Amino acid sequence: MTNDYKVLYRKYRPTTFDEIVGQKYSIAMLKNAVENNKISHAYIFTGPRGTGKTSTAKIFARTINCENPKNGVPCGTCSSCINNSNNADIIEIDAASNNGVDSIREIINNVKIAPTYSKYKIYIIDEVHELSDSAFNALLLTLEEPPSHIVFIFATTDIEKVPITILSRCQRYDFKKLTNEELKEHLKNIATKENIEITDEALEEIAYLADGGCRDALSILNQLCTSNEHIDLDTVLNNYGSVSMAQIKNIVNAYIENQYDEIKNIFDNIEKMSIDYKVFLKKLVDQFFQESIHFKMNGNNEMYLKIKDTIFEFNDIINKININVDPFLLIFLVLIKNMEVKEVQPTNKEKETILEDKSPIKEEKTIDQEEAKEQITEDVIPEKKEEKTTEVKEEKDLTNEYIEQLKKVRINNCFAKADKSILLKSKEKWQSIKENSSIDKEIESIIIDTNTVLASNEIHIITDIQESIVELFNTHLEEIEKQYKDIVGEEIHFIALTTEEWEEYKKDYVKKLKEKYVYHYLEEPLKPVVQDDKQEAKENLEEVISIFDKEKVEIK
Numbered sequence: 001m002t003n004d005y006k007v008l009y010r011k012y013r014p015t016t017f018d019e020i021v022g023q024k025y026s027i028a029m030l031k032n033a034v035e036n037n038k039i040s041h042a043y044i045f046t047g048p049r050g051t052g053k054t055s056t057a058k059i060f061a062r063t064i065n066c067e068n069p070k071n072g073v074p075c076g077t078c079s080s081c082i083n084n085s086n087n088a089d090i091i092e093i094d095a096a097s098n099n100g101v102d103s104i105r106e107i108i109n110n111v112k113i114a115p116t117y118s119k120y121k122i123y124i125i126d127e128v129h130e131l132s133d134s135a136f137n138a139l140l141l142t143l144e145e146p147p148s149h150i151v152f153i154f155a156t157t158d159i160e161k162v163p164i165t166i167l168s169r170c171q172r173y174d175f176k177k178l179t180n181e182e183l184k185e186h187l188k189n190i191a192t193k194e195n196i197e198i199t200d201e202a203l204e205e206i207a208y209l210a211d212g213g214c215r216d217a218l219s220i221l222n223q224l225c226t227s228n229e230h231i232d233l234d235t236v237l238n239n240y241g242s243v244s245m246a247q248i249k250n251i252v253n254a255y256i257e258n259q260y261d262e263i264k265n266i267f268d269n270i271e272k273m274s275i276d277y278k279v280f281l282k283k284l285v286d287q288f289f290q291e292s293i294h295f296k297m298n299g300n301n302e303m304y305l306k307i308k309d310t311i312f313e314f315n316d317i318i319n320k321i322n323i324n325v326d327p328f329l330l331i332f333l334v335l336i337k338n339m340e341v342k343e344v345q346p347t348n349k350e351k352e353t354i355l356e357d358k359s360p361i362k363e364e365k366t367i368d369q370e371e372a373k374e375q376i377t378e379d380v381i382p383e384k385k386e387e388k389t390t391e392v393k394e395e396k397d398l399t400n401e402y403i404e405q406l407k408k409v410r411i412n413n414c415f416a417k418a419d420k421s422i423l424l425k426s427k428e429k430w431q432s433i434k435e436n437s438s439i440d441k442e443i444e445s446i447i448i449d450t451n452t453v454l455a456s457n458e459i460h461i462i463t464d465i466q467e468s469i470v471e472l473f474n475t476h477l478e479e480i481e482k483q484y485k486d487i488v489g490e491e492i493h494f495i496a497l498t499t500e501e502w503e504e505y506k507k508d509y510v511k512k513l514k515e516k517y518v519y520h521y522l523e524e525p526l527k528p529v530v531q532d533d534k535q536e537a538k539e540n541l542e543e544v545i546s547i548f549d550k551e552k553v554e555i556k
């Protein structure tokens, strides 16, 4: 990046509290501290990047060093103010580039020396979370007994990484993301001063893309105005791979109205454009959120719940997007899936009513056995599918869903007959498989870092692996089981879980144990046919669906 990139940002860097964009609360409190002359020895400003932490730290430092600040504004005439441009009493350190203990030792040695022109010697340490442990320890010594003329102002984008021992000695100020209105207003003022021709819609889009960060907003404006005489919405969308809010609203409306064709059209077009799917997904979620509030306020609980579920599903696919092929396909699938749900399944509200009708007098604290069984059964039955769904969706969803159902059933069945002594033996056998030279190389790469955590005579549960490997493991179950049989001579079924999933199942197991829940043996779901020939597969698929539809999974 050239320096031009930062021109606007530098030029319009705030120099007084009133020029800081947003952060009304923090600024008011800091001004208050100056006016009442209640200065602490350490402050920490935390918040996302580009929200004004460092600018505020500099302004605050100048203000508390001024001899006659008026309404929280430095006087400009005292010795501290006059020497401000070359002020030896305000020392700025970027911890990201000075994270060693040596630079902190230097600070500590110098803190004893009194300030030159001002009341305080002020250390502004930016990105303080980057300091090393030993640097933090050295810093802590000074913070425990600071000389009266010392003030530390720490800024951080990652407060979680700052040790609690440091935090407990600081006054904390939380800097918030700027609202789109605040950013838009700020951009508009600057555009006017700089004679930049820009439309309101373009300003709004930049504000949206900047995601609450003033620096990012100005960088975008800066880049656009260097290569465009006139900036309109299309300029922004084209340069930043974005999609207009109007388009997003079309998708959401089509979803609400169950207009499948409309959504299909929009997604067909999207594929031809180079759109950043992250921005796309964020906009979509934001718009869905707005709609969910709208439906909630109007008492349309059914739509509210439907949209809420969709938002959660979008959240779930964010992880999958990182490892999967086409992000837009996943987004599309979530939309389509929930559009059908409404036609096929009872709404959550209806489900609740059904449950209430079945057990009008609920016993507290004990699980109703029948109800628990029903819930498990319900979980195990794959959802009914409509014919008009796309083939891709059917295939992918069926496989994923099958694995999810299989997971539940196998874990349930393994818990039902789990045995510690089998587990110990199975661990040995598993190890011998990994070390066996005749094992298939691909399978070896999948199972190499795994661990058996639960075992019965028929089922072994495998974990301690990354999510992507879990997926690979479970889509290669048959091959793994075959290899196991060939090498160990036992017919065992496997299923793999992420560590988080396993922790959840364990918790659930302990909970059920306390409630004297009995694990019933469950039938395994049928495996969907993955096709080579499309027509044949379609028929098979329909056959499988019709079986799922009629057949209930039995509890023995």
Ligand SMILES: [Zn+2]
Binding pocket: 065, 066, 067, 068, 069, 074, 075, 076, 077, 078, 079, 080, 081, 082
């Ligand atoms: Zn002054």
